[in-house]
Amino acid sequence: MFNTRVKIKALLGNEASGYPATVMGWVRTFRNSQFIALNDGSTNSNLQVVVALGLLDEATLRRITTGACIKAMGEVVPSLGKGQRVELKATSIEILGDSDAEKFPIQPKKHSLEFLRENAHLRFRTNTFGAIFRVRHALAFAIHQFFNEKGFVYMHTPVITASDAEGAGEMFRVTTLDMHQPPRHEDGSVNFAEDFFGRSTNLTVSGQLEGELGAMAFSDIYTFGPTFRAENSNTTRHLAEFWMVEPEMAFYDLEDNMNLAESFIRYVIQYAVTHNREDLEFLAQRLEEEEKQKPQAERGDMGLMEKLDFVLSNDFERITYTEAIDILLQSPAYKKKKFQYEVKWGVDMQSEHERYLVEKHFKKPVIVTNYPKDIKSFYMRLNDDGKTVAAMDILAPGIGEIVGGSQREERYDKLVARMEQLHIPASELWWYLDTRRYGACPHAGFGLGFERLVLFVTGMTNIRDVIPFPRFPKSAEF
Ligand code: 4AD
Ligand code: MG
Numbered sequence: 213m214f215n216t217r218v219k220i221k222a223l224l225g226n227e228a229s230g231y232p233a234t235v236m237g238w239v240r241t242f243r244n245s246q247f248i249a250l251n252d253g254s255t256n257s258n259l260q261v262v263v264a265l266g267l268l269d270e271a272t273l274r275r276i277t278t279g280a281c282i283k284a285m286g287e288v289v290p291s292l293g294k295g296q297r298v299e300l301k302a303t304s305i306e307i308l309g310d311s312d313a314e315k316f317p318i319q320p321k322k323h324s325l326e327f328l329r330e331n332a333h334l335r336f337r338t339n340t341f342g343a344i345f346r347v348r349h350a351l352a353f354a355i356h357q358f359f360n361e362k363g364f365v366y367m368h369t370p371v372i373t374a375s376d377a378e379g380a381g382e383m384f385r386v387t388t389l390d391m392h393q394p395p396r397h398e399d400g401s402v403n404f405a406e407d408f409f410g411r412s413t414n415l416t417v418s419g420q421l422e423g424e425l426g427a428m429a430f431s432d433i434y435t436f437g438p439t440f441r442a443e444n445s446n447t448t449r450h451l452a453e454f455w456m457v458e459p460e461m462a463f464y465d466l467e468d469n470m471n472l473a474e475s476f477i478r479y480v481i482q483y484a485v486t487h488n489r490e491d492l493e494f495l496a497q498r499l500e501e502e503e504k505q506k507p508q509a510e511r512g513d514m515g516l517m518e519k520l521d522f523v524l525s526n527d528f529e530r531i532t533y534t535e536a537i538d539i540l541l542q543s544p545a546y547k548k549k550k551f552q553y554e555v556k557w558g559v560d561m562q563s564e565h566e567r568y569l570v571e572k573h574f575k576k577p578v579i580v581t582n583y584p585k586d587i588k589s590f591y592m593r594l595n596d597d598g599k600t601v602a603a604m605d606i607l608a609p610g611i612g613e614i615v616g617g618s619q620r621e622e623r624y625d626k627l628v629a630r631m632e633q634l635h636i637p638a639s640e641l642w643w644y645l646d647t648r649r650y651g652a653c654p655h656a657g658f659g660l661g662f663e664r665l666v667l668f669v670t671g672m673t674n675i676r677d678v679i680p681f682p683r684f685p686k687s688a689e690f
Contacts, residue, residue, distance in 0.1 A: 279311030369419030617658020
């Protein structure tokens with residue numbers, strides 16, 4: 213048996229000392245041929261492994277370099293060093309994997325986030341990315357726990373589909389046809405009947421439509437998986453491949469939906485604050501240092517921990533789209549022509565407008581409801597005014613839209629009419645329409661962009677830093 217080690221988190225978390233232990237991990241630094249800072253990813257804290265003079269020969273000492281992987285056996289003893297209760301007094305050290313100190317890109321110094329993005333395969337071995345991805349894990353786990361406690365069924369919706377769930381045409385095609393010589397119809401168009409699935413297929417943009425089928429049987433379901441968008445958005449908020457959480461609930465109206473979304477967001481943040489305090493405090497410190505580099509006017513008025521506590525203890529603001537537009541039109545920013553994009557009833561709010569509402573006006577997360585139907589998807593329930601739909605977007609400080617959801621149009625005739633207006637072929641979505649034929653009921657759901665949540669909780673500012681291997685235009689490395 214090889215795995216006889218104790219994880220560093222467990223070792224450091226234990227009050228005891230005076231017992232033998234084996235640890236394994238990667239060397240962060242090696243000082244004075246005596247003190248190894250060892251990290252195994254279980255915690256941000258390194259374990260100090262003390263190598264007594266004379267324990268190792270010169271050749272072995274030279275192999276203890278930043279990045280090398282080692283196994284250390286010894287005794288856990290009280291530490292004289294600052295910031296740690298215990299350390300390991302080594303009795304033997306084995307090099308499991310050498311690391312050429314000259315070439316290893318992750319040196320024990322501050323690297324830029326850009327540099328680390330180019331070395332995304334190794335960036336997990338830094339304090340910042342160690343903390344980010346442990347928090348990401350905790351949030352993913354908390355999501356399952358939240359829905360499981362509420363009796364939701366976790367439903368796996370397909371990654372390859374033949375439909376466009378958002379009707380926005382931003383899909384990646386999936387095909388096995390020969391790109392150079394695809395089979396063609398007489399009119400020259402590609403004959404997808406000869407493709408792998410016998411039709412044209414793409415990567416899913418959302419699991420919602422299949423999720424609705426589940427909700428019409430289990431009452432409450434959620435999906436949590438990768439979704440894909442071929443939108444050419446080169447921003448710090450967009451990915452071509454991102455993870456989305458999509459709950460879908462029978463017997464819910466828009467208000468029920470908002471209430472669930474709010475308690476869901478609080479629950480997962482609370483989970484991370486409780487279980488990942490050390491990581492979050494590290495990230496808070498990082499953010500504070502980053503903020504200091506900025507001019508006073510651009511600095512946030514809350515630290516990361518304060519911001520999370522604030523969200524935990526304050527209700528989100530709820531306003532209609534119409535009210536939001538009024539606030540923008542009344543705003544000093546509008547009057548001083550500070551907005552780049554047009555503000556008037558009917559336009560899709562741009563990020564500058566969302567940020568104004570959240571960061572300047574309300575200074576807290578805001579749920580905007582009842583958007584004009586023409587800027588929202590076909591499946592949203594038409595309100596009695598005939599102009600707006602029962603939609604809700606949650607906007608978060610520093611992020612913008614974090615959740616998009618709605619009550620669904622459960623009335624068959626209204627849904628079909630809307631699809632016709634938008635030229636969405638009913639023949640493709642016959643199975644979706646069947647839910648409206650057989651036992652339809654009021655229902656609602658939402659989608660939370662998981663990376664945007666991770667951004668919010670970690671205080672990071674670029675979405676490419678909160679997913680292990682980001683996919684965006686012109687980039688699919690690793
Ligand atoms: O608002 P969206 O497009 O809504 C849907 O897909 C619905 N089917 C959800 C539902 O009701 N079940 O996307 C939902 C969320 C957005 O609010 C945003 O947080 C995130 O997904 N999102 C992205 N995240 C990263 N990169 C992108 N390109 C994203 N597009 C949307
Ligand atoms: Mg949206």
